[in-house]
Amino acid sequence: MARKKTITRDQILKAAYEVVATEGFTRFTARNIAAKMKCSTQPIYLEFKNMDDLKSALISQIYDYLATEVFPIERRGDIIVDLTLNYIGFANKEKRLYRALYLEEYGGGDSMQQFSFDLFVKSVKKEPKYSELSTDELQSLHTGVWIVATGLAALMSSGIIHPTEDQIAKLMTETVDNILSRDTPIDITYK
Incomplete structure (x- = not known):
């Protein structure tokens, strides 16, 4: 008779998740999870074919959390x-998970970048003032906003700077206005 599973996929x-959220993807091993x-x-x-399969399932679960809760x-x-x-609130509240997903070499990587871009475009296109932007303008807007937001998130989560919510909102509004007023889009290639 086959033994009954006592440890579930969930x-x-x-x-x-606990390993990544507290120690990052560098400690994402079967032994550490076990x-x-x-x-x-x-x-x-x-439950999983290999560690890549587990990482993929975990990343998918994290994306769902970010897209619906954060x-x-x-x-x-x-x-x-x-x-x-x-985004900055997430970086400050869940410092290690933020770094694991957005800053570490073995984190979310290209898929994290694509997830963030897709979520940004989907969200921004719902706003009337952004709904008519071209693909190039959306890409440029995302790149500029992403760079400023990531700089703020990294510096704030490290305790280096402490801007208020009003200061961040003003900076981001000015950033968006500056990007949209450019004659040429911001064209930075991701890996």
């Missing part, structure tokens, strides 16, 4: 300012 994903669950690595490999919170009534404030 439990493995929860333990994987240690978090106080078991062997066998249940992990019974980024859509309305704060100021301007979607770009709100996205930025929520």
Whole structure:
């Protein structure tokens, strides 16, 4: 008779999340996840083909969390300012997870960049004042906003700067206005 599974897929994903949220993707190993669950690595490999499969499932779960719980919170009534404030809030509240996803070499990488761009475009296009922007203008707007927001998030989560929400909102509004008034789009190639 086959043994009954005692460790579920959800439990493995929860333990994987805890490892990444506290230690980053550099510690994302079967042994570290199993240690978090106080078991062997066998249940992990019974549920997932390999660690890449587990990482993919975890990243998907994190994307869902960010898209439904973090980024859509309305704060100021301007979607770009709100996205930025929520992004910075996430960086300050969940410092290690933020760094793991957005700053570490083995984090979300290209898929994190694509997720962020797609979410940005989907959100921004709902706003009448941005709905007519071309693909190039949206790309340029995302790139400029992304650079400023990531700089603020990294500096704030490290405790180096402490701007108020009003100061951040003003900076982001000025950034958006400056980007949209440019004759040529910002063209920075991602990896």
